[in-house]
Amino acid sequence: MGATAQPMIRAEGLVKEFTRPVRRTGPLAGVRSLLTRERVTTRAVDGVSFTVDRGELVGYLGPNGAGKSTTIKMLTGVLVPTAGTVEVDGRVPWRDRTRNARGIGVVFGQRTQLWHDLPLRDSFELVAKLYGLDQPDYQRALGRFTELLDLHEFLDTPVRGLSLGQRMRGDLTAAMLYGPPLLYLDEPTVGLDVVAKARIREFVAETNAVDGTTVVLTTHDLVDVERLCRRVLLIDHGQVLYDGDLAALRRRYVPYRDLVVTLAREDDGPLVAPPGTTVVERPRSARDTARVVVFRFDPAQTPTPAVVAAVTAEHEVVDLDVTDPDLEAVIAEIYSSGRVRA
């Protein structure tokens, strides 16, 4: 892969509008809907700009209907933007569709590129022919992915007989067989169990680290994001809310850490909060047999060991745990407020 200064993806002021006829209600609704000339326009993507460098692994996040998939479809060349420019590896995807197709791999979690009625292997063979792979290259790539994703058991099973996790591994292989330098993953772990998810994540991480494949990942699973992405792009209502480091985003929202302590006795006397901490009493659940107290502190101001030492000096403690607030809460707040805190 030539180390050029040119970014892998460059999107500037991307806009996509959809127009559809107005649906009528009431008597003869169907006929009136057909005859109406009135149309409504919705803006799915509204001025999105960003660049992705070669070898990056970027999480592209947003609530349902935020415009994620529409953006991905413009980047892959499936949709033509209403306005704005997009370049992938120096090409305009929709104008140079077939050439662009050779340089990208795409996995849509919600649909498959595999042939429903035929054995999985047949789909791979077709992909190899479509992308002009010769036999030795094909065999080598197939061997590697069979090993990495453990496809042995179901290579000769018709796709309709595969479990969702197996199908997903098949789709990933089909997308990567011809070694594209850029991989789009649109909700690749949706509906999978924990083991299957972990396997897919491992594969994506390896592809990115070992092959240097640039990855754009769309997902609602924040564990995917935490495990894989250093950088995230947050989008809602068709606009970019945040573009940057994941750790920085978390710090901006939750500049604190929690020390969760289980006290030995219920009546341990008055609670003493060490300097730099505040006490947050946790609502009691049925499982709590002892008193659980949460000391909240800013690790940048007060070092964690100091807080632990101060608390254990004052109270008899049977258990303690240090937790970072989860990303889920951060994202939930951004989605509901519709903006990112400055």
Add this chain to the structure above:
Amino acid sequence: MTGPVATSTTGATTAAPAGHLAAQARALVAIGRQSVRSALAVRSEVLVSGVAVLVRVVLVILVWRAVYGSTPEVVGVDRSTAVAYAVLGAVFTNVLNPFWRSSLEMRVRQGRIAVDLLRPVGLVPQTLAQQVGTTAAAVPRCVLAVLLALVIGALQAPAGGVLGLLAFAVSTVLGVAVALLCNLVVAMTAFWTLEVGGALMVYRAVAQFASGALIPLWFMPGWLRGTLEWLPFQAQVFTPLSVYFGTVRGWDAVGAVAVQALWVVLLALLAQLVWSRALHRVVVQGG
């Protein structure tokens, strides 16, 4: 994947135009073959469609024999020709105007068109390759139906011997091409309306009638026949069957085949034109 796989991919993109065309052709052949295998993959489906065409052939034989009764000739068409025509018409329409909707329209409706658009092959050639594959998969059941008709004496060998058979074969291939292109153009309206089920059903009914698959154009009033001659439908079925029965022969047959070829060119251009307009209208269903 910085190894040989990546190299061969970049090699393909920078290949000379001739190499590029060859690669495209190989890709299309692969799609066609995959479609054949896909169409033959479900045994019960193959069995049912085979039985369906045999039943239809037997039924049209019974009906046309009953229609003629003891009348030897109707408007210059004798009984055995009318029955044989009905047999071939049934076989042609089974392949050319299938009950299942066009693959393209189905894929647009299911949002699977996104996957097709991501292939390094144009959508129109890709769809045609799929349809050619599906059509090829229908050949065995057609051969079976024709053999059945021959055995029960409802069909005789084509007029004009080997040369006649050859002319019929050429005309059949062109007829199939015209039908596939017509189906494609109609299915592409899915990019505008998204729901073309109704339009396709109307189209199918018109095409079956106007192509002469149900009733030979010989039996139609002059004004109707004159009109139909200006439409691409008769090039699908009526032309090959006229060649088969020798009602057009010699230079007339050459002319009829030339008209078919002209339709193929015109419809291919139309399909490309419609696609270039559709490109900007692509809407992918679902998230």
